[in-house]
Amino acid sequence: MSGRGKRVTLQTIADRVGVSRATVSYAFSRPDQLSEKLRAEILKVAGELGYAGPDATARSLRLRRAGALGLLFTETLNYAFGDPYSIGLLQGMAAAVEDAGVGLLILPLLTGDGHAETVRGAVVDGFCVYSLPDGHPALEEVLRRGLPAVAVDEPYLPGYPLIGIDEMAAAGDAARHVLGLGHRRLGVIITGLYHQARTGWADVERQERGPFQARRTRIAGYRAAAEGAGIDWAGVPVYEVVRNTRESGREAAHELLRREPRPTAVLTVTDRLALGVLDAAADLGLRVPEDLSVVGFSDSEAAQGGLTTIRQPKEEIGKTAGRLLLSGRPLPEERLVMPYELVVRASTGPAGG
Helix, strand or coil, X not given: CCCCCCCCCHHHXXXXXXXXXXXXXXXXXXXXXXXXXXXXXXXXXXXXXXXXXXXXXXXXXHHCCCCEEEEEECCCHHHHCCCHHHHHHHHHHHHHHHHHCCEEEEEECCCCCCHHHHHHCCCCCCEEEECCCCCCHHHHHHHHHCCCEEEECCCCCCCCCEEECCHHHHHHHHHHHHHHCCCCCEEEEECCCCCCCCCEECCHHHHHHCCCHHHHHHHHHHHHHHHHCCCCHHHCCEEECCCCCHHHHHHHHHHHHCCCCCCCEEEECCHHHHHHHHHHHHHCCCCXXXXXXXXXXXXXXXXXXXXXXXXXXXXXXXXXXHHHHHCCCCCCCCEEECCCEEECCCCCCCCCC
């Protein structure tokens, strides 16, 4: 807007400079087509008139390209930039969009209304759906938009690719590792099974009904391995916490480790919770791994505590999601299973009795 309240357009600038509207447009979008002197003059006049540049939304409508991807998830931005796995995923997606010269629009979907409007109003060329629960209200709007979409970890969207590791196989490998060391008294600490989580014991029915597919499947992998070793899963204590924090893991471990008989091995669904278990073991004077074996998941923070864990290629998952959305080719409809690795460190050892 000019100081007199009249809307400044490319034509306004063109009339002032004495050139065509297309020439003014080139000054903003294709500067290589103009001499430095002419472009400088156009930008000078634009600045005097208070013109900041072409309207991005209108330009995207003309080109049918927004120049950005949308990342949908159900946590706060503070969590996304603090959780090691999320950071790795974001770094991978950022690398993919930077290589393509486009942007990344982060869209947290917190509790309450407005999910559909968030998706409907997003000026993006495609969506990466990251760890949304089954039946989340934003999913229907993603499908309605008809843009390219991929899901990371969860949930499965019919007709769209799902990128992640084989959660059940990976969890099974982690559980079989401690079972192979002779452990039969297991304990499990979980988070992220429900969006409205709680702190306390989670029975088998609660484990099976959780709407977050990846966490639900991870627990099923622990269960299948335990039952394969002849352990009654209903007798395995599973403790649920609200947040994925080290302190939550510590508090949960105190609950587990005061049980009789005390678990000799604790499986967790994140490295951060596992580090909390190490803290609780130190509080109680338990030696790791002589008195207690501990297993994490993700290999995001595991090295600092010498944790045995499952390594996930988080950055590569993010890059794959971004590259698929930017490929311009039809997206595969099947699951893209990424490799994982059981990394054995000092936090696990033979059962001590």
